[in-house]
Amino acid sequence: MSAVASPARRKSVMIVDDDPAIREILKEAFRDQGFVVITASNGEVAFRALSSFDPDVIVLDIHMPIMDGVAFAAAYQARPGRHAPIVVFSTAADSQRVRSIRPASVIMKPCDLDLLIATVERQLPA
Amino acid sequence: MTEDKEPDSTTLPQADTTALVQTLLDNISDRVTVINRDGVIVSMNDPARRLMELEADVSVVGKEWSILWPPSSHPHIREAISRAFGGAVEKLVSMAPTFAGNHRWWETVVAPVGGDRRAPEHVVMISRDITGIQDGQRALEVSRGRFKRLYDANVIGMFFVNLDGAVVTGNQAFLSMTRLGRAELEAGAVTQESITAPQHRARVRRAMEVLSSLDVCEPYEKDLLRTDGARVPVLVGAAATPGDIADAIAYVVDLTPLRTAERELRDRERQLELMLSAGTIGLWWGDMRTGALRWTDEYRAIMHEPPGAEPSVQSWRRRAHPDDRDAIEQEFARSLAERTVFDVEYRIVLDDGSVRWVHSTGRTEFDDDGTPLRSSGLVIDVTERTSAERARMEALQRERDAQGIAIAAEAQFRSLFNGAAESILVADDGGRIIAANPGAEELLGYPERELTTFNINDVAPRGHLLLSPPPRAEHPSRVRSGEHEIRRRGGESVRVESRSRAVRTADGSVLHYISLRDVSERRLFEQIHQESIDSISHDLKNPLAAIRAQAQLLGRRVERNKLDEGYLIEAMASINNSVERMTTQLDDLLEVARLRAGAPLELRRVNVDLGQLVTQWAADYQRTTERHIITVEPIEEPVVCSVDVNRIERVVTNLLSNAIKYSDGGVIRVVIRWETTEAGRVMALSVIDQGLGIPEADLPLVFERFRRGSNIDGRGGGSGIGLAGVRQIVQQHGGTISVESKVGEGSAFTVRIPCVDEEPDKQNQDSARAQ
Numbered sequence: 001m002s003a004v005a006s007p008a009r010r011k012s013v014m015i016v017d018d019d020p021a022i023r024e025i026l027k028e029a030f031r032d033q034g035f036v037v038i039t040a041s042n043g044e045v046a047f048r049a050l051s052s053f054d055p056d057v058i059v060l061d062i063h064m065p066i067m068d069g070v071a072f073a074a075a076y077q078a079r080p081g082r083h084a085p086i087v088v089f090s091t092a093a094d095s096q097r098v099r100s101i102r103p104a105s106v107i108m109k110p111c112d113l114d115l116l117i118a119t120v121e122r123q124l125p126a
Numbered sequence: 127m128t129e130d131k132e133p134d135s136t137t138l139p140q141a142d143t144t145a146l147v148q149t150l151l152d153n154i155s156d157r158v159t160v161i162n163r164d165g166v167i168v169s170m171n172d173p174a175r176r177l178m179e180l181e182a183d184v185s186v187v188g189k190e191w192s193i194l195w196p197p198s199s200h201p202h203i204r205e206a207i208s209r210a211f212g213g214a215v216e217k218l219v220s221m222a223p224t225f226a227g228n229h230r231w232w233e234t235v236v237a238p239v240g241g242d243r244r245a246p247e248h249v250v251m252i253s254r255d256i257t258g259i260q261d262g263q264r265a266l267e268v269s270r271g272r273f274k275r276l277y278d279a280n281v282i283g284m285f286f287v288n289l290d291g292a293v294v295t296g297n298q299a300f301l302s303m304t305r306l307g308r309a310e311l312e313a314g315a316v317t318q319e320s321i322t323a324p325q326h327r328a329r330v331r332r333a334m335e336v337l338s339s340l341d342v343c344e345p346y347e348k349d350l351l352r353t354d355g356a357r358v359p360v361l362v363g364a365a366a367t368p369g370d371i372a373d374a375i376a377y378v379v380d381l382t383p384l385r386t387a388e389r390e391l392r393d394r395e396r397q398l399e400l401m402l403s404a405g406t407i408g409l410w411w412g413d414m415r416t417g418a419l420r421w422t423d424e425y426r427a428i429m430h431e432p433p434g435a436e437p438s439v440q441s442w443r444r445r446a447h448p449d450d451r452d453a454i455e456q457e458f459a460r461s462l463a464e465r466t467v468f469d470v471e472y473r474i475v476l477d478d479g480s481v482r483w484v485h486s487t488g489r490t491e492f493d494d495d496g497t498p499l500r501s502s503g504l505v506i507d508v509t510e511r512t513s514a515e516r517a518r519m520e521a522l523q524r525e526r527d528a529q530g531i532a533i534a535a536e537a538q539f540r541s542l543f544n545g546a547a548e549s550i551l552v553a554d555d556g557g558r559i560i561a562a563n564p565g566a567e568e569l570l571g572y573p574e575r576e577l578t579t580f581n582i583n584d585v586a587p588r589g590h591l592l593l594s595p596p597p598r599a600e601h602p603s604r605v606r607s608g609e610h611e612i613r614r615r616g617g618e619s620v621r622v623e624s625r626s627r628a629v630r631t632a633d634g635s636v637l638h639y640i641s642l643r644d645v646s647e648r649r650l651f652e653q654i655h656q657e658s659i660d661s662i663s664h665d666l667k668n669p670l671a672a673i674r675a676q677a678q679l680l681g682r683r684v685e686r687n688k689l690d691e692g693y694l695i696e697a698m699a700s701i702n703n704s705v706e707r708m709t710t711q712l713d714d715l716l717e718v719a720r721l722r723a724g725a726p727l728e729l730r731r732v733n734v735d736l737g738q739l740v741t742q743w744a745a746d747y748q749r750t751t752e753r754h755i756i757t758v759e760p761i762e763e764p765v766v767c768s769v770d771v772n773r774i775e776r777v778v779t780n781l782l783s784n785a786i787k788y789s790d791g792g793v794i795r796v797v798i799r800w801e802t803t804e805a806g807r808v809m810a811l812s813v814i815d816q817g818l819g820i821p822e823a824d825l826p827l828v829f830e831r832f833r834r835g836s837n838i839d840g841r842g843g844g845s846g847i848g849l850a851g852v853r854q855i856v857q858q859h860g861g862t863i864s865v866e867s868k869v870g871e872g873s874a875f876t877v878r879i880p881c882v883d884e885e886p887d888k889q890n891q892d893s894a895r896a897q
Contacts (some may be wrong), residue, residue: 021672021700029679032688045752063664065786066753091667110671113678 002034011035011124014053016072017061017089026059029113033121043072049075055084059116062090062098066087073101087125089116135418153467153489157232157253160239161191161207168248177255179226195222206236207251217518221255231257239407243424250407256544286372287364289332289338291318303360303380304354323349323357333364336372350378359385367761379538390528396536397614410437411502428484428507430476447473454486462498462780463491471508482509498671510724525581548641555628555636557582569622569642582640585612586624609645621646665711668705676701716778721851729770736809737765737798738776744796747782753791756782760798767809769880773855774879780852781813781875789817789872805880808861812876820871829853830867852877 013035015026018087023039038053040046044067048057058076060071069090077083085104089111098106105119157174159167167186178194180186186193195203199220216236223229234253285296286659293316299307304321318334319327326348334596345363352358364376392709408425412418419437426435429445446454450472461468469487476482488503543550548626549565562570562577570577606626611619673680676697683689720727737760744756778796785794795814800807820828829849849863856863861879 011516019668019672022668023674024700025672025679027506027695029675029682032679032686041752063661065751066790091664091671108138112675113675113682118677122644 010034010036011121012038012053012055012057013120014046014049014055014058014084015029015039016041016043016058016069018042018064019061022061026116029117030120043067043069043075045122046072047075049077054082056125057104057120058084058086060086060103060117061088061119062088068100073103077101087116087119088125152675154252157255159191159194159251159253161249161251162247163211163550165192167188167191167193167208177224179224179228179231179251181225184225195220195606198826200576203236207249210236210249211246213238213246225444230255237407239409240422243427255858284375286367287318287374289334289373290845291334292372293317293321300378303348303358303378315478321351323351325349333362343376347381358382365808379535384527388523392523392526394682397837407424408505409502410488410505411500413500414438414498418715425505428505429474430482434470442497442658445474447475449473465490465492468503482507484508497793500559507625546641549622549645551577551582551640551642553638553640555638557638560637561651566642568612569620569644570612582638586610590663612642620644621649661714662711665762666708669708669711672704673701681770714776718848718851721848721854727770727773727855729773729858731768731770733766733768734771735764736767736774737761739771739775740796740811743775743778744782747779747786751786754786754794755792756794758796760799765798765800765809765881767879769859769881770855774859777852778811778813780849780878783822784875785813785815785817785873789815791814792872801878803880807881809881810876810878812874814872814874816872819871820865820867820873821870825865825867829863864882 012035013030015023015037017026017039020041023041026060027037027039030105036055036113038049038055040049042064046060047067058110060073062067067075069088073086084100088098088101088103088106089109090098090106091109107116107119130816146750154171154806157177158171159174160169162168165723167189170187175178178186191203191207192200199222202218204222206218215238217234218236219231219233221229221231233254233256234251235798236249236251239248239250241247273788277520285300286294288294293311294314296304296306296311300306301311308320310316318330322330329348333346338740343362343364345361347359347361349357350360359381361379361381362376364374366374396655399608408422408428410419410421410425412420414882417439419439419442421429421437426433429442431437431441431445435441443451454470454472457468457470460466467489471483471485473481481554484505485508486503488501491499493499518677543561543563546563546565548571550563551559551566552561553559559577559580559582560797562574566577572580584589604627609621609623614620621644622642623645624640625643626638628636628638634818636764680689680694683693686826730883737758741758741760744758748754748756756869782796793816795812797810798816799810801810802808829852852864856877856879859879861877863877864876866874
């Protein structure tokens with residue numbers, strides 16, 4: 001890795017989005033920032049992945065097939081244990097349903113990549 | 127007085143007079159009593175018994191007249207009787223209860239009869255039951271209130287008019303009454319006066335003045351001037367509607383049928399009316415076996431026979447107008463044959479050649495063998511009518527009109543109420559429902575007789591109060607409108623728009639008029655529409671987000687000097703791909719707009735192997751899902767069809783995406799096969815899922831616009847063409863689409879398209895030749 005002193009544990013993010021292009025770009029971008037990245041194409045896949053992966057932050061799309069972002073967040077937050085902060089990354093960010101999952105932050109698509117990365121980094125544990 | 131005494135032409139024997147009056151007046155529908163100078167009732171006709179509800183074994187003959195009238199009316203009746211004994215004819219209206227205690231209004235004529243005109247031996251009182259007419263007048267007041275409320279409830283739009291008389295618009299009934307075309311009306315040249323017969327225009331101006339000062343113009347009558355020049359008698363009323371599209375709303379009721387009925391009624395009443403209003407009654411009677419004739423002084427005077435003239439049929443014939451004699455004799459013969467009353471009006475010619483009109487009525491008695499014994503009758507001079515009599519006639523006429531209008535208004539109200547497309551409830555001030563029209567019955571699911579046992583709060587949940595506060599004066603309250611849920615039979619909620627108005631009626635009570643309109647379908651439409659917009663926005667923003675993020679990522683890597691060429695090529699391809707996705711989506715959007723507008727498509731048919739294409743599309747969709755397995759079962763030979771490939775792709779992918787969206791997993795089978803029908807070979811393609819299924823009741827609706835199954839909730843609206851669009855494309859290919867489904871088991875959609883693989887080529891060649 002780089003010469004910069006890396007912490008004992010690497011920072012991690014989960015990208016949940018049904019758009020493969022967005023998943024790929026975000027994966028590249030967060031990797032560039034030194035994140036461990038895992039992606040999921042919908043809420044259901046993400047929920048299963050969380051049994052073996054515990055990310056620092058979750059970047060969550062809302063409109064997705066099979067299990068959408070709101071249903072995923074509800075199921076995730078109902079699960080016992082620590083809950084990673086959720087950054088909603090979606091086209092419809094202001095609806096009642098989105099607010100109901102109390103996201104740490106909401107970023108509207110299409111967004112500024114720097115803003116998204118900065119927002120996610122702010123959510124990292126101290 | 128004995129039989130063999132010579133007939134006396136100037137004074138009648140008392141017994142004869144009484145018997146004669148009795149016989150005659152038993153055949154009149156009015157109550158007739160004869161009173162002697164002592165005030166004692168000497169006779170009474172049969173109808174009086176019935177009208178006074180007198181029991182069979184009770185008689186008032188021999189009692190004083192006052193027994194028939196309540197004490198409060200005694201003074202003026204006593205005076206009328208006393209004046210009649212002085213030779214005058216009196217008419218009065220008073221109330222008297224029957225012997226069964228029912229209150230009735232009577233119009234009574236008190237007239238001298240028998241003996242000397244100025245000193246008659248008897249007075250006859252002829253009383254007519256006019257209770258119905260009095261009720262009619264009261265009903266008129268109620269009906270006026272109804273008319274006003276009818277307008278207030280906004281159930282009838284008739285025509286809107288400004289205070290300067292300009293008619294702004296009108297409903298269909300108004301247009302057909304005036305024969306105006308809508309365009310003509312709305313061109314703005316129609317005024318109250320232009321649709322009114324010239325002689326009534328001043329009345330219309332006055333009505334508009336009243337309207338402008340009082341906000342209400344009581345109903346009045348006028349002749350409408352139709353555009354074809356015809357005049358129509360109408361009742362018109364208006365009420366101010368400040369803030370509406372015009373200053374006032376007015377209504378018009380066609381009185382033509384009423385007028386016709388009134389004329390008939392008037393004709394029937396006329397004969398009796400004449401008798402009652404006549405100054406004097408002359409009596410005659412004749413022995414049918416001997417031909418001997420006798421008459422009273424009044425008769426002699428009416429017929430202008432000289433004093434001392436010998437009564438005879440000849441003298442009567444001489445007096446009767448030659449042109450009328452046949453008619454009189456025919457009427458008399460008819461009454462003999464039918465043994466009924468004769469009733470005839472004819473002219474008499476006086477010695478100086480002048481002509482007068484008399485009215486004659488009477489009947490004949492028969493013995494047991496049917497031999498005529500004696501004829502008797504009465505005659506009235508009807509030539510002259512005093513102005514007072516005419517006024518009375520007119521007053522009566524007005525009463526009749528009032529009654530008729532009341533009935534017509536009630537019928538009109540009911541028919542509008544029942545015919546209204548909206549659901550209308552009428553409630554009293556406590557909210558108790560007192561009327562519901564068929565629209566309300568349908569909306570709420572209860573018959574009117576059940577609804578009238580409900581309170582308005584039983585159908586509208588609390589907090590959604592439908593009623594306006596009652597107004598203080600006899601003006602309508604403002605309209606209160608709102609949108610809320612109501613409960614139907616069985617507890618189902620329906621979203622409605624309600625409009626209500628409270629009206630204080632003439633008797634001070636308050637009525638609420640509530641109209642309800644089911645807006646649930648419109649709301650669903652709006653919801654689906656909104657979901658479509660959200661979905662379109664989502665679909666378009668995603669590739670945009672990808673492009674922007676990609677560009678920024680490239681920028682970051684350039685800044686950090688970390689960009690390698692391989693990734694750059696990959697990123698460019700990704701951007702290109704996103705742009706293509708957006709283009710496709712925009713094309714889809716246009717197609718959706720076209721299909722939703724129902725516009726015909728220009729099909730670009732080419733021969734393709736559908737089996738191969740469908741396999742490819744299914745593979746594309748397989749990549750979007752991890753929970754489903756999509757299988758394609760094509761027949762072995764190529765399925766070559768002439769179709770518009772892009773459109774058919776929309777059809778197949780729409781069915782595939784529905785199958786994915788509405789099933790939580792499992793196998794999605796795509797089956798292609800040939801079917802042979804009378805019309806030739808048909809390509810049949812089915813998409814069969816193991817999903818939620820569609821409730822049976824929804825099946826006929828799935829291909830309708832803006833429909834979705836009742837068991838589908840929150841599964842996202844589509845920006846796609848929808849099943850309505852799918853059906854449109856299939857139909858334009860000359861094909862059909864059908865669905866079979868069972869809740870919990872899945873759905874199977876089947877598209878059938880007739881396929882002739884050479885035809886399109888030939889067509890292309892044809893069109894190529896043509897060019």
